[in-house]
Amino acid sequence: MTSQIPIKDVTAKNKQPITFVPPAQTGDPIHTRSFKGLFRNLRLSGAGALILLFFGTAWLNWNGHQAVLWDLNAKQFFIFGATFWPQDFILLSAILMIAAFGLFFITVFAGRVWCGYTCPQSVWTWIFMWAEKVTEGERHQRVRLDAAPWSLNKLARRGAKHGIWLAVSLATAIAFVGYFTPVRELVSDMLHLQLGTSTAFWLFFFTAATYFNAGWLREKVCLHMCPYSRFQSVMFDEYTLVVTYDSARGESRGPRKKSIDHTAAGLGDCIDCTVCVQVCPTGIDIRDGLQLDCISCGACIDACNSVMDQMDYPRGLIRYTSERALEGKPTHWLRPRLVGYAAVLLAMVGSLAWGIQTRPLIDLDVSRDRSIFRQNSAGEIENLYTLKVINKSQQSRSYIIDLGEPDRFKAQGLGEVTIAGGETAVVPVRVSRQQPDGRAGSQPLQFVVKDLQDTDSQVSDASTFVSPAAR
Ligand code: SF4
Ligand code: SF4
Numbered sequence: 001m002t003s004q005i006p007i008k009d010v011t012a013k014n015k016q017p018i019t020f021v022p023p024a025q026t027g028d029p030i031h032t033r034s035f036k037g038l039f040r041n042l043r044l045s046g047a048g049a050l051i052l053l054f055f056g057t058a059w060l061n062w063n064g065h066q067a068v069l070w071d072l073n074a075k076q077f078f079i080f081g082a083t084f085w086p087q088d089f090i091l092l093s094a095i096l097m098i099a100a101f102g103l104f105f106i107t108v109f110a111g112r113v114w115c116g117y118t119c120p121q122s123v124w125t126w127i128f129m130w131a132e133k134v135t136e137g138e139r140h141q142r143v144r145l146d147a148a149p150w151s152l153n154k155l156a157r158r159g160a161k162h163g164i165w166l167a168v169s170l171a172t173a174i175a176f177v178g179y180f181t182p183v184r185e186l187v188s189d190m191l192h193l194q195l196g197t198s199t200a201f202w203l204f205f206f207t208a209a210t211y212f213n214a215g216w217l218r219e220k221v222c223l224h225m226c227p228y229s230r231f232q233s234v235m236f237d238e239y240t241l242v243v244t245y246d247s248a249r250g251e252s253r254g255p256r257k258k259s260i261d262h263t264a265a266g267l268g269d270c271i272d273c274t275v276c277v278q279v280c281p282t283g284i285d286i287r288d289g290l291q292l293d294c295i296s297c298g299a300c301i302d303a304c305n306s307v308m309d310q311m312d313y314p315r316g317l318i319r320y321t322s323e324r325a326l327e328g329k330p331t332h333w334l335r336p337r338l339v340g341y342a343a344v345l346l347a348m349v350g351s352l353a354w355g356i357q358t359r360p361l362i363d364l365d366v367s368r369d370r371s372i373f374r375q376n377s378a379g380e381i382e383n384l385y386t387l388k389v390i391n392k393s394q395q396s397r398s399y400i401i402d403l404g405e406p407d408r409f410k411a412q413g414l415g416e417v418t419i420a421g422g423e424t425a426v427v428p429v430r431v432s433r434q435q436p437d438g439r440a441g442s443q444p445l446q447f448v449v450k451d452l453q454d455t456d457s458q459v460s461d462a463s464t465f466v467s468p469a470a471r
Contacts (some may be wrong), residue, residue, distance in 0.1 A: 023283035024293060029146065030219065031258040032129060033278040037302025046059055047126055054120075058175040058183050059317050062393060070180050076422060078182055082356070083392055083422055087363055101348060105341040107232050109333070110241040110320070115229065116297030121221050124172070124214035125281065139278060166207070167217045173206035219282040223293055238323040243296050245276075245287045245346040246326065253287070258311055269313045276300035276318060286318060296320075323461040363390040364400065364449045366461040373466045379465045380410070381431040381467045387427040389449055390417040397451055401427060404460060405445030409433045416452070431465060442466045 054109045060067035062080050064459035069078045076194050077084040079091070086093065106114055115122060136142045136418035138156050150155055178186055181199060189195045192337045195203070211219055222229055236242065256262050262269070270287065277285045279299040284291050286300050304318040369384040376382045398418045403411055431445065442464040451457040 003267065006101075019205070022277045022280070022288075024219075024287040025135070028283075030283040031139045031142045031146075031301075032281055033275065033302045033303075035131060035275075035279050035299060035306065037298075037462055039298025039302050042116050043297060043299075045389055047123040048122070050118055050123050050191075051127075052123065053336070055171070055175050057196060058178040065394065066184075068179060068183055071182075072180055081394065083394055085392055086267045086305065087389065088392075091352065091355055094355065098348045098352060099339060101345045103228075104235060104337065105345055107235045108240060108338050108341060111236060111243075112229070112232060112296040114293065115222060115226075115295035119222075119295075121213060121226070121230070122295060122297070124168075125218050127168055128165055128214040128218075129281075131168070131361065132161055135161040135164065144200065154379050162215075165211055165363060167209045169210035169214075170203075172210045173203050177202050177204050180232065203242050217455070219293070220297075222282065222295055237337065239331055239333065240301065240322045242290055243286060243294055243298065243301060243318065244290065244321050245270075246316070246321075246327055247287070247289075247308075250287065269311075269317050273307055277306055279303045287421075287429065311408060314445065331358070359455075360457055360459050361391070361393040362397075362448065362449055362457060362459045363392055363453055364388070364459045364461045365390075366447050366463045368463050368466070376432055376466060380434050381465075382430060382432040383465050385429045385431060385447070385463060387429055387447060387449075387461075389417060389419060389425045391421055391423055391425075393417070394421040396420045397453060398447050399451055401429075402448050402450070408443075409445065409465065433465065 013442070037288070057068045058066075062078075067078070067080055071078065075086050079090075091467045093099045103114055118331075132142065136145050145154055145157065154300065171262075174183065174187065174190075177183075177199065180202075186199065187197075197224045204342065217225075236379050249268055251268045252266060253272040254267050255269035255271055255273070256267055274285075277283070279298075279302070280286070281297060281299065282295060286294060298320070301320070305315040308315045309319055322331055332360045363389040366387050367388075369386065373381055374381050387401065389399060390399065392401075396418060398416060400416050401414045403409055403414065409431050411429055412425060417425050417427060419425045429447070444465050445465045446460050447463065448458060448460045
């Protein structure tokens with residue numbers, strides 16, 4: 001790789017003024033050059049883990065269920081053996097809040113590394129770039145192919161590229177839709193051309209969204225569409241690690257022979273090879289200073305380090321550093337803001353773990369039939385209730401249903417009930433009592449459901465017992 005870096009014999013006295021304009025400013029297509037290095041390996045690891053997680057969990061089975069499935073018809077969310085119901089939405093909201101705080105924490109610490117390493121938009125763009133490289137060749141070959149007139153060779157290469165893009169997009173859409181409808185049934189229905197209209201629509205939608213976002217829009221999503229990129233810069237402070245070009249060390253930039261004493265010639269360490277721009281997925285020149293468009297992917301660091309190695313200059317002309325460190329001021333990572341985010345994050349993760357651990361696996365919903373309060377043959381006032389008892393576990397369980405204060409009321413329909421895992425039992429209950437003083441009114445009433453296999457597990461729901469005025 002490094003042998004391709006152009007090194008011209010230019011000294012300080014005849015060096016050219018800076019005329020290079022990066023593609024982000026010219027609007028030219030961005031053809032990134034591939035480069036090896038530490039940050040590329042980190043990026044591959046992050047992307048690999050995310051891809052494995054995304055596709056793996058869609059196809060994995062766990063305790064006889066798809067490991068992760070949001071069953072919209074049954075209104076149940078299965079995740080690795082646990083079942084969540086609409087009543088557990090508070091826990092899911094907590095997970096989203098934790099993710100948001102995690103993102104704030106990372107951004108304050110190291111800028112847009114989420115964008116550069118693990119954001120799905122970036123990860124899928126890297127996959128599509130890989131397909132581009134496999135089918136159309138390295139950067140210079142792609143530039144040549146772009147400029148070349150249409151031929152069989154160009155058609156075949158472009159066709160292969162778009163074929164891979166579409167295949168990846170379809171696989172992505174299947175996995176994504178498979179989180180909401182059992183993925184194996186989905187694929188079987190697809191193969192037998194038996195897809196429902198809405199499933200077919202969402203498959204088409206996500207295939208098209210992946211294809212256009214990762215294939216065509218790419219960095220434009222990060223620059224113009226992603227709301228996070230707009231506001232995250234306000235989270236930066238002078239201690240935040242950002243990808244920075246050390247201009248004090250790099251300027252004056254200019255090509256030179258490796259053998260010359262460039263300092264004596266009035267040159268800095270930057271040989272103006274523009275490799276850092278050629279590898280940049282957003283087409284910017286980091287030497288112009290910190291820019292909103294930089295997604296902190298570190299590709300330019302790998303590229304420039306490689307150039308520095310070739311020139312026998314120290315590495316790190318472009319590096320992750322903070323504004324303070326660059327100015328030579330003392331810097332410390334544990335500042336109050338970061339500690340605050342970390343503390344909130346830990347507290348939220350702890351509360352979520354506690355909430356999940358202690359959440360009851362039974363749910364009870366009581367509704368009173370408002371139209372019926374009548375006098376029975378014994379002269380008592382009678383109200384009717386419908387109890388919905390939900391077994392939120394994945395195994396069959398037996399429960400006992402009772403009144404919270406059995407002495408105050410008589411009831412019919414209470415007792416033991418066995419409910420299959422993930423099912424709901426509808427239990428009609430008749431409650432009666434003597435009308436105490438002949439006046440209309442309502443008394444509080446409570447129903448309790450206890451798990452017979454786990455006596456610590458019980459839920460209750462309050463209702464009212466309504467008496468009419470005596471005639
Ligand atoms: S910063 Fe590094 S990679 Fe970029 S032009 Fe200068 S020497 Fe080349
Ligand atoms: S400037 Fe460097 S770190 Fe920023 S997006 Fe471009 S290659 Fe990635």
